[in-house]
Amino acid sequence: MPGYEVSSLKKGLQMVDLLRERRRLNLTDISKAIAVNKTTVFRLLHTLEEMKYVIKLGKEYELHPRLFQERQSVRETIKWSKLQALCRLGEQAKKDVFAGTLEGAAVMVRLAYEAETGQLADREITGPVPACQTAAGKAILAQLSRSEQLRLFTACEPGQATKHTFTDPDLFLRHLAVIKQQGFAADYEEYYxxxxxxxxxxxxxDKAVASIAVADRLDVMPKSEMRSLTRKVINAAKEITRELNTYVSSLE
Structure with a gap:
């Protein structure tokens, strides 16, 4: 019945349906499609983003990946604060350790080990970051099909965060092929x-569900130390992979 409608809720649901149908749109496109002014559309999108119904990538919006996932995906069951391999990596590296998970074309980064306290952690430290600009994101992207890699790179619309940011898709796909072969990704000032x-x-x-990473400032972690640190990160990731597969198998 028209008299019982909540207009703002109706507009929000129209936007969700629109993004489900057309996948990715900018604010102007959405405003025109549902015949609502940009200010109102912006406020509705902000609310939907806060509620994790949509995600913003560059100047465009798409539905949050969680809407397409099973209620309890494998990566959602990962308890980073319980993984001792992360603690060992942090103690060896004497640095914070981070965990990344792919959310559409973005990567969500969590602090998994805090060097200052010497304790395991599990807390989000940043909002969505373009996956193609970070080692945590590229380590996962490298395991996907070439067509999916290209789609996500295009969705990132990274621009040039720094002078080291990849902007050429062909060059980036070749870069991902090298990452897959060597088993790790490095980010030399590509995002910050x-x-x-x-x-x-x-x-x-056999499916990449996350990544673990160590990051620091250039003046604190010179490139000369990266080789030794890389071996530690790779070994820790393999150990976590074994632990995770053992845990999942026990649930079957």
Whole structure:
């Protein structure tokens, strides 16, 4: 019955249906499609983003990946604060350790080990970051099909965060092929000036479900130390992969 409608809720649901149908749109496209002014559309999108119904990538919006996932995916069952391999990696590296999970074309990064306290952790430290600009994201992207890699790179619309950011899709896909072969990804100031990062993928049943990473400032972690650190990160990722697969098998 028209008299019982909540207009703002109706507009929000129209936007969700629109993004489900057309996948990815910018604010202007959405405003025109549902015949609502940009200010109102922006406020509704902000609310939907806060509630994790949509995700913003560059200047465009798409539905949050969680809407397409099973209620309890494997990666959602990972208890980072229980994985002792992360603690060993943090103690060896004497640095914070991070865990990354792919959310559409973005990567969500959580602090998994805090060097200052020497304790395992499990807390989100940043919002969505373009996966193609970070080692944590690239380590996972490298395990996907070439067509999916290209789709997500295009969805990122990374622009040029720094002078080291990849902007050419062909070059980026070749870069991902090297990452897959070597088993780790490195990020030399691609997302933030002066920041270095190395990451390795974590697998469950041969599918990359996450990555673990160590990052620090260039003046604190020179490239000369990266080789030794990379081996530690790769070994820790393999250990977590074994632990995760054992745990999942026990549930079957």
């Amino acid at each position: 000036p002066g920041l270095l990062c190395v990451a390795s993928p974590v697998f469950c049943k």
